[in-house]
Amino acid sequence: MDEQRIWAPWRLAYIAGEEDPNAPPPEPDDWRPGAKPSCFLCRASASYELAEEAQRRNLVVETGEHTVTLLNRYPYSNGHLLVSPLRHVGKLHELTPAEHLEAMQTLARYTQVLEKLISATGFNIGLNLGEVAGAGVPGHLHWHLVPRWPGDNNFMPTLAGVRMIPQSLEALWEAIVAFGSAEG
Numbered sequence: 057m058d059e060q061r062i063w064a065p066w067r068l069a070y071i072a073g074e075e076d077p078n079a080p081p082p083e084p085d086d087w088r089p090g091a092k093p094s095c096f097l098c099r100a101s102a103s104y105e106l107a108e109e110a111q112r113r114n115l116v117v118e119t120g121e122h123t124v125t126l127l128n129r130y131p132y133s134n135g136h137l138l139v140s141p142l143r144h145v146g147k148l149h150e151l152t153p154a155e156h157l158e159a160m161q162t163l164a165r166y167t168q169v170l171e172k173l174i175s176a177t178g179f180n181i182g183l184n185l186g187e188v189a190g191a192g193v194p195g196h197l198h199w200h201l202v203p204r205w206p207g208d209n210n211f212m213p214t215l216a217g218v219r220m221i222p223q224s225l226e227a228l229w230e231a232i233v234a235f236g237s238a239e240g
């Protein structure tokens with residue numbers, strides 16, 4: 057996705073000296089068995105001593121027993137989440153029943169969270185399996201949960217265009233994490 061985006065909030069944080077957009081991602085203290093350090097989903101699934109800081113930097117909103125849920129850094133729409141098994145597996149049949157179940161329950165729960173938090177009125181939920189199907193990280197499968205609103209952009213635009221992402225990722229991350237703590 058090379059699409060151009062207007063991303064003023066990040067830039068403001070950068071200009072204010074709060075954030076270095078080129079800072080390397082935090083180094084895990086412990087990787088999951090079989091993890092690939094080059095895989096951002098493995099990085100999001102790893103263990104960190106400074107857990108909250110790492111969650112913020114990796115945009116992780118929740119780590120379950122079998123899955124991790126994070127904001128997509130390159131969202132198709134505001135609130136675009138990824139739900140992924142903690143394990144580096146790329147094929148649907150490689151998932152255990154417990155991983156399947158937790159992924160589906162997590163997707164269901166976050167449709168409710170995003171309905172309440174950002175008034176999403178519909179969702180596209182999808183899985184791109186294999187490079188030919190558009191998987192950006194073919195080795196580590198992940199469901200996309202894309203909130204929709206009446207009159208918004210088409211799902212998965214493939215041609216270049218400028219779109220507004222109205223809320224900064226960090227502000228949204230804070231809102232989702234706070235919402236989860238209040239509910240849970």
Ligand SMILES: [Zn+2]
Binds near residue numbers: 096097098143144196
């Ligand atoms: Zn991975």
